[in-house]
Amino acid sequence: MAEPEPKSEQTETHQQHRAQRTTVILIIVLAITAGAISWYGIRPGNEMVVTSKSSVISSNKEVETIRKIPLASIAVDEIRLPHFDPIMPLGPHRDVFMTNCITCHSPRLVIDQPHFPQEKWEEIVNKMVVTFGGHVYKKDQPKIVEYLVSIRGKTESAQKKLQRP
Template identity: 90%
Template sequence: MAESEQTDTHQQHRAQRTTVILIIVLAILAGAISWYGIRPGNEMVVTSKTPSITSSEDAETIDHIPLASIAVDEIVLPHFEPIMPLGPHREVFMTNCITCHSPRLVIDQPHFSQEKWEEIVNKMVVTFGGHVYKKDQPKIVEYLVSIRGKTE
């Protein structure tokens, strides 16, 4: 191989390496911009008061206020109670168990004896770290037996 061909091959490899490095740097930069949300001209401004619209001129420019500058005192979301059968201590069950379990999971369980429900509730507390007061455990068992207990 001639010396000039070797120099050309070396320059081609160097150009390819430079291109690959440039692409990697641009990909990292694009990832950082998307991750951190850096957008030119969109500074985050937090204020303690909601901007007021005092004239029609202000009303036309309201869309230019950065979203973070609009303070919200309270957001009220609708509350949808999961559908669970009525029974004794239903509210104790709902407060303690529905935070981790879907209502359907409980409704789809087979009919167990009281002893089995006691064992299951104890397992939820001891093994899985369920945050249930000791005084509430019998109430939860009573509710579960009333809706999914053995019918013998």
């Protein structure tokens, strides 16, 4: 019986060459595409037309301005909404409060509380540390309580502090 003829070496090298050529062509095409994208960028190709009317007081005329803004330049991936924090009133150890108590939430959460007696503020500061894991040095905790009592305590001066006119 005739043995199956082994593939000739020539056919094998020929196939290898073809595979190599295809790979090289693919790499070149990919490189050109990537190069073109990074050079020209992905452009939506259209613009937003913004017209605004404004009157020129001196000549009493209305002027219309037309601006064309390429959409690519106004594409946003982040929107920041305005954030207003109350200005915390002055009081003893205000700086200690500001460094420790506004990392997790706004000071608004504090300023919106009713006037509490000192024990209640101690309890709250303790809760922030023990229950919520706030990093506040032990030595700073009474200072924060002192500040809180001065702005939101049951004392007369604290009651006056945040009164609206």
